[in-house]
Amino acid sequence: MSATYRIQDEPRPGALGHLVVNPVFPLLAFMMAGVWLGVPWFIFNGFAMGSVSRRKETLLAVLVVPGTLLLFMLLGVLMKLDVLTKASLPYALVGITVWKLAVGYVLYNLQQRSFALHEYYGGVVRNGALVLVASIFLGSRVIMELTGGNKLLLVLLG
């Protein structure tokens, strides 16, 4: 018989539990540095804190890049069909940013629930500000290295 009753929504931190950060940092990294940092950070954070929704979070996070690619291809098709013009393209491109932002918000909301409990039960919380600030200053160089300046990859990972 267990010494205590475990409530369904309580996180179960693993060996990496000491590296948990407030999910607001992965969200800001998502917005300021890009998908290349935000997505892996969200996934890592979810597993480190033992978030109850970590599978859902991971599934959603890995959908960002294919979803962006799909939207990018859709815009290309609409351009070819003359539905979109050069003048209206900047407006349509907002859709890609909105898609990424929406996924970031949903990931944040999902992870925040487990994080609040992780924090409440005295789990270790690291300050993610240093990684965030470093990503803001070095992010553009990193992403250029990662993509080799390829425009499609920049859109997908940026």
Place this chain on the structure above:
Amino acid sequence: MSDIPSFHWRNYAQIQLARGDHRGALETLRQGLAQEPEDPEAHALLSMVLLSLKRPHAAEHEAGIALSLEPALPLAHAAAASVAMARRRFKDAEQHLTSLLELEPDDTQNLLLQARFFDLTGKKERKREVLQRALSLKPDDPHTLVALGEDALERGEVKRAEQWAREALTALPEFQDGLVLMGQVYLRQGRVEDAREHALWALHQDATDEGSLRLLASIKARQSPLLGLWWRYAMFMGSLGDGKSTLVLLGAFVAYRFATQAAKDLGQPNLATLIQLVWMGLAVYTWVGPALFQRMVRQELETVRLDPRF
């Protein structure tokens, strides 16, 4: 805990819950359930506690366990209905309320839960009928009197609301919900200082009570128009829930980007810059606003002398 009969620790948890010690109640139930994991009443009670701690997913799970262990347990149906209402699953809530009222048709607490359901689903007349029925069953029940007062206040009948609040406080002096209602009445009448006194009086008994804190926050919002704007925005977003509030934020973002692009296309770079600055200002305001507002409320809370029983 292992030697203590389950009704003892359940009762203790209920007392903790009634005193506003939600976290204490949770720990009592957690320890009790470790010894007796198949106690349906404890699961139902835990569901109520989790709901009050804003953990609706776990609350739903616990209510489900309680119902699976004892399908005819009124407390389990009450918990399941409350959770369903909190998650805005009104069909489920209605089913559980029907079962609950079949089991205990004359319990005023159940009728008040049904009244809340009608309130949330916009059936105001039905709500009033149920409240009147609860009043006829127990004319001195302070919870019913407060619910009637809140309804009167919602309709703009401030004098009538004041009467209900007075009756509730006569039936049970220092009744926290009654004090909060009276504070709301005073706030509506523009008697901000009286409202503040009632909020602090209510908080004296339970410093974690949501209604009392909300009243105090409303008073602070009235005193500081700039932060009051943020409070109203936060209340609005909170009422929408995670999904809808995300949609609203994304909609605002799209509007901002479209407006900036349109200003550029129209050859108005200054306008585009202005829109960007306004957006940045809003971002900073909504980032800093909560911290400033919390500090203001916290300063006020520091003056509250807690009831020793709390």
